[in-house]
Amino acid sequence: MKISPKKSPFKSLNKHSYNKNFQLLDKFGLSVSLLCLAHCILVPILLLLLPSYSLLLGSWHGHVHIYLYFIILPLSLIAFIPRAVVDKQWEFLWGPGCAVLVLGMTMYLHSLNQLPFAHIAEPLLTSIASFALIYFHWRNFTLRNHKCPKC
Numbered sequence: 001m002k003i004s005p006k007k008s009p010f011k012s013l014n015k016h017s018y019n020k021n022f023q024l025l026d027k028f029g030l031s032v033s034l035l036c037l038a039h040c041i042l043v044p045i046l047l048l049l050l051p052s053y054s055l056l057l058g059s060w061h062g063h064v065h066i067y068l069y070f071i072i073l074p075l076s077l078i079a080f081i082p083r084a085v086v087d088k089q090w091e092f093l094w095g096p097g098c099a100v101l102v103l104g105m106t107m108y109l110h111s112l113n114q115l116p117f118a119h120i121a122e123p124l125l126t127s128i129a130s131f132a133l134i135y136f137h138w139r140n141f142t143l144r145n146h147k148c149p150k151c
Contacts, residue, residue, distance in 0.1 A: 025079040026141035030134060032075060036068050036103075037130035040123045065107050076100050076133065083140055092140075099132035 046053055080096045083089065106125045 022079065022082060023141065023144055025075065026137045026144065029072075029075050029079050029137040030141070032068070032071055033130050033133040033137060036072065037127060037134065039064065039068070040126045040130060044119075044123050065110070069103055069107050072103065072133065073100055079137065079140060083143070095132060096136045099129040099136065102126075102129040102132075 076096050076099075080093055084093050102125055106122055106129070110122055
């Protein structure tokens with residue numbers, strides 16, 4: 001009796017169904033990354049302009065980072081890995097992987113209070129990573145919508 005190797009669930013997708021099924025993920029990924037970027041830029045500005053707003057934030061502000069990260073992490077995995085598998089473009093995973101890693105490390109160091117110059121470094125690093133994820137989701141989305149008669 002011959003044991004067949006386990007097939008990847010993405011191998012059965014053809015290019016057309018792949019493009020249609022995963023477009024929504026990139027749109028949602030763009031939206032969540034923009035939300036993260038807006039949060040990283042607007043909250044520090046709001047705290048500078050309205051210091052009493054920090055009393056309203058309370059302890060839930062730290063939870064926002066965790067919620068956003070645990071939405072971004074699986075969304076990025078689901079959006080980028082199938083593209084790499086179907087198109088055999090493994091180098092495409094480096095950029096989004098590094099951006100998600102920077103977000104995770106920033107969140108982890110912030111939770112330990114070990115991030116040097118945290119009031120500057122945290123928004124800066126998360127904004128850079130958010131910009132990178134926005135770029136990679138946009139790139140993924142446009143490559144999925146690429147209509148080339150020769151392809």
